[in-house]
Amino acid sequence: MAWFFGKKQQEPELVEPPLQFVRPGAPIPQLNPFLYVHARMIVLNALAARADVVRVTFTGQKAQVQYQIDGVYHNREVLAGQTGAGIVAIYKLFAGFDLKKRVPQQEGAFEIHHLQNRIPCRVEDKLVKGAEILSLYLDTGKPRPQKLTEMGLDEERAEQLKAAMEEPGVVLVTAPPHLGYSTVFNAVVRLIDRYMRDVVMVQSVHDREEEVENAAPTTFDPDKGETPATVIPELLLRYPNVICVRKVADKETMALLLEQPEKERLVVTGLLARDDTEALYRAMALCDEPQKLLSQLKAVVGHRVLRKLCEQCKHPYPPPPQLLQQLGIPQGKIRAFFKPGPPRLPPEEIERMQKEGIPIVCPQCQGIGYLGQTGLFELLMFNDQVRQLFQRPTQDLDAVRQALRKLGHRTPLDEGILLAAKGITSIQEVSRVLKV
Numbered sequence: 001m002a003w004f005f006g007k008k009q010q011e012p013e014l015v016e017p018p019l020q021f022v023r024p025g026a027p028i029p030q031l032n033p034f035l036y037v038h039a040r041m042i043v044l045n046a047l048a049a050r051a052d053v054v055r056v057t058f059t060g061q062k063a064q065v066q067y068q069i070d071g072v073y074h075n076r077e078v079l080a081g082q083t084g085a086g087i088v089a090i091y092k093l094f095a096g097f098d099l100k101k102r103v104p105q106q107e108g109a110f111e112i113h114h115l116q117n118r119i120p121c122r123v124e125d126k127l128v129k130g131a132e133i134l135s136l137y138l139d140t141g142k143p144r145p146q147k148l149t150e151m152g153l154d155e156e157r158a159e160q161l162k163a164a165m166e167e168p169g170v171v172l173v174t175a176p177p178h179l180g181y182s183t184v185f186n187a188v189v190r191l192i193d194r195y196m197r198d199v200v201m202v203q204s205v206h207d208r209e210e211e212v213e214n215a216a217p218t219t220f221d222p223d224k225g226e227t228p229a230t231v232i233p234e235l236l237l238r239y240p241n242v243i244c245v246r247k248v249a250d251k252e253t254m255a256l257l258l259e260q261p262e263k264e265r266l267v268v269t270g271l272l273a274r275d276d277t278e279a280l281y282r283a284m285a286l287c288d289e290p291q292k293l294l295s296q297l298k299a300v301v302g303h304r305v306l307r308k309l310c311e312q313c314k315h316p317y318p319p320p321p322q323l324l325q326q327l328g329i330p331q332g333k334i335r336a337f338f339k340p341g342p343p344r345l346p347p348e349e350i351e352r353m354q355k356e357g358i359p360i361v362c363p364q365c366q367g368i369g370y371l372g373q374t375g376l377f378e379l380l381m382f383n384d385q386v387r388q389l390f391q392r393p394t395q396d397l398d399a400v401r402q403a404l405r406k407l408g409h410r411t412p413l414d415e416g417i418l419l420a421a422k423g424i425t426s427i428q429e430v431s432r433v434l435k436v
């Protein structure tokens with residue numbers, strides 16, 4: 001296929017980036033060499049910036065390129081209309097899309113060969129309010145955390161949860177959409193001794209989750225009107241000790257799950273929500289007998305992902321009294337919070353950079369101020385006092401949260417302030433993640 005967009009671009013020379021796109025089994029399409037170099041440079045820069053996703057939002061007049069780094073999108077270059085269209089078309093062509101079709105959503109994949117690495121790249125294209133959003137998901141093989149303690153939960157609480165899961169009952173997992181729900185769900189399942197106990201896992205055929213060793217998934221197909229309840233009866237014939245349902249969204253499944261603790265089984269399930277309190281009320285709304293759920297609950301595990309401050313360029317500052325007041329922290333309790341600042345570089349290095357016109361940014365985080373991620377856990381262990389709080393239906397979830405706090409329960413905000421006081425993250429990041 002001939003592939004050319006208008007006249008050649010006014011670019012002085014073509015430097016081949018050390019990176020190729022490959023669609024296994026498909027011939028290499030004929031491409032405008034300038035656009036192809038540009039399309040690859042965008043991905044090369046994304047990899048250098050530790051990005052997991054490249055997103056191009058194309059509106060016809062222009063295309064905005066963004067990189068997702070540690071879960072946050074950062075604006076990068078803006079491409080003029082024709083260049084943007086050409087580059088988007090190159091990604092789509094390698095992903096095997098039909099360029100003539102304008103369907104609401106297409107998915108495909110290709111490989112990126114970069115030096116010695118082969119990086120699988122999933123491509124998703126959708127139309128949102130007249131804009132075309134193309135996302136390249138770069139699977140660079142970054143190890144995902146496996147254990148709750150690697151995700152920010154302290155040993156003591158991890159042990160507490162593990163002990164509770166040795167008995168029959170229900171454990172609910174929750175996280176906001178797209179933010180590491182499956183990683184935390186898997187880590188909770190990993191607390192179970194899967195060699196001593198028979199663990200079954202139920203998930204949708206559309207779930208692309210990493211598998212937990214010794215908990216092979218059984219799938220149901222929502223497109224055929226199936227739910228977890230479609231496959232659970234057959235799984236029960238195996239007399240499992242633990243039933244894990246990745247997400248519970250219907251009453252029939254919930255009812256079936258609530259029968260299991262009476263048969264000495266543990267149930268691990270969950271749903272997407274902002275925090276434990278919201279998750280619990282949502283789960284109760286799926287029950288004909290919410291009391292049954294309350295009586296069987298062992299714990300609710302809530303998780304939020306946040307970015308860690310870059311060690312190289314974080315700086316302490318005394319917390320403004322007004323902020324402390326706002327957060328409900330007594331004066332003098334916290335000596336310092338931390339925030340990103342200028343990089344700590346030797347003066348001669350700064351002088352050299354100034355002379356050579358190099359922007360003075362932190363080499364460690366490339367000026368973002370954050371590097372890597374950790375988690376905020378909200379672990380709600382159930383006892384009679386906690387159960388009591390959820391007895392009556394309510395619209396005022398904040399009142400329930402306050403009551404939990406009085407019982408000594410640490411809310412996500414309390415956890416966030418603790419991390420900020422330790423200098424692991426900034427109070428700005430806590431407020432971004434918790435929207436407070």
Ligand SMILES: [Zn+2]
Pocket residue numbers: 310311312313314343362363364365366367368369370
């Ligand atoms: Zn830095």
